[in-house]
Amino acid sequence: MWSIVRSFLVTSLVTWTAAGELSFSATAQQRGEDVDISDIEFVPIPPRQHHEHAPPLRVRPRAERDSVSYSGNWCGASQHSTLSDPITNVFGYFTAPSLTLRSNVPAPQFAAAWVGIDGASCKQALLQAGVTTIVNSNGGQSASAWWEWYPDSAYTINGLPVKAGDWISVNITTSSPTSGKVVITNAQRGYMMVLTISNGPRLCGQDAEWIVEDFYDAKGQVALAKFSDVWFEETAAVTSRGRRIGINGAAMVQLQDIDGAIACASSRYDDSTFVVSSP
Numbered sequence: 117m118w119s120i121v122r123s124f125l126v127t128s129l130v131t132w133t134a135a136g137e138l139s140f141s142a143t144a145q146q147r148g149e150d151v152d153i154s155d156i157e158f159v160p161i162p163p164r165q166h167h168e169h170a171p172p173l174r175v176r177p178r179a180e181r182d183s184v185s186y187s188g189n190w191c192g193a194s195q196h197s198t199l200s201d202p203i204t205n206v207f208g209y210f211t212a213p214s215l216t217l218r219s220n221v222p223a224p225q226f227a228a229a230w231v232g233i234d235g236a237s238c239k240q241a242l243l244q245a246g247v248t249t250i251v252n253s254n255g256g257q258s259a260s261a262w263w264e265w266y267p268d269s270a271y272t273i274n275g276l277p278v279k280a281g282d283w284i285s286v287n288i289t290t291s292s293p294t295s296g297k298v299v300i301t302n303a304q305r306g307y308m309m310v311l312t313i314s315n316g317p318r319l320c321g322q323d324a325e326w327i328v329e330d331f332y333d334a335k336g337q338v339a340l341a342k343f344s345d346v347w348f349e350e351t352a353a354v355t356s357r358g359r360r361i362g363i364n365g366a367a368m369v370q371l372q373d374i375d376g377a378i379a380c381a382s383s384r385y386d387d388s389t390f391v392v393s394s395p
């Protein structure tokens with residue numbers, strides 16, 4: 117059903133990566149029709165350092181089964197599995213962040229939302245895909261989809277249609293710790309892209325995440341915009357033994373800014389739904 121139209125070898129696109137072995141191919145469909153992949157551009161961006169930053173994970177019990185942790189750049193849910201039964205699939209729907217400018221903070225401002233495997237307990241690698249929205253000084257915003265296999269590669273996907281507020285799904289399935297498939301859909305626009313990736317940095321399969329992020333770029337941490345509630349739905353992960361886990365018992369991660377104020381809060385609704393809010 118999927119025709120591989122074009123295959124990219126990272127070495128031909130990216131000069132900043134030393135490994136240079138990761139390769140991927142992409143196919144896409146919109147409303148059932150094959151999309152000409154030559155209209156899609158994978159624009160390499162420096163690794164965004166999406167793994168978790170200080171303050172170090174501090175966990176305290178909240179509800180019976182949930183725990184709360186604090187992060188310097190993440191807000192959302194982080195679920196854990198053991199190395200003996202690693203996570204091989206993660207899925208979630210979420211809304212592409214819809215932003216307004218925060219006063220007293222310079223523009224542009226940003227928020228990213230994504231789904232991924234590792235990057236919390238396992239800091240050596242993180243396979244993830246999502247959407248970043250930027251809001252400019254005039255209040256205009258634009259969103260773009262991206263994927264990244266940290267620390268190796270990061271790509272903005274130019275040509276994948278996405279607007280702030282769209283319902284996006286990400287489905288990541290690994291076939292080994294260094295290869296996998298990432299399916300990104302824009303449910304609202306009937307769009308689906310399948311990326312098949314090999315020779316990625318070795319995953320541990322310890323964590324599954326559903327995150328809104330105040331990410332880092334080459335200059336440091338970006339300014340986090342104010343955003344409408346981002347809902348995550350149908351959140352689920354599957355382990356190598358076929359065990360299905362939701363977000364019951366996950367660490368609900370709150371983003372704490374440098375002054376200790378909560379810059380973004382997440383609260384769990386049930387095993388497969390939670391909401392991330394901007395105070």
Ligand SMILES: *[C@@H]1O[C@H](CO)[C@@H](O)[C@H](O)[C@H]1NC(C)=O
Binds near residue numbers: 287289299
């Ligand atoms: C995610 O993709 C895998 C592999 O293609 C598939 O088996 C699974 O059903 C998908 N999950 C969802 C929720 O669509």
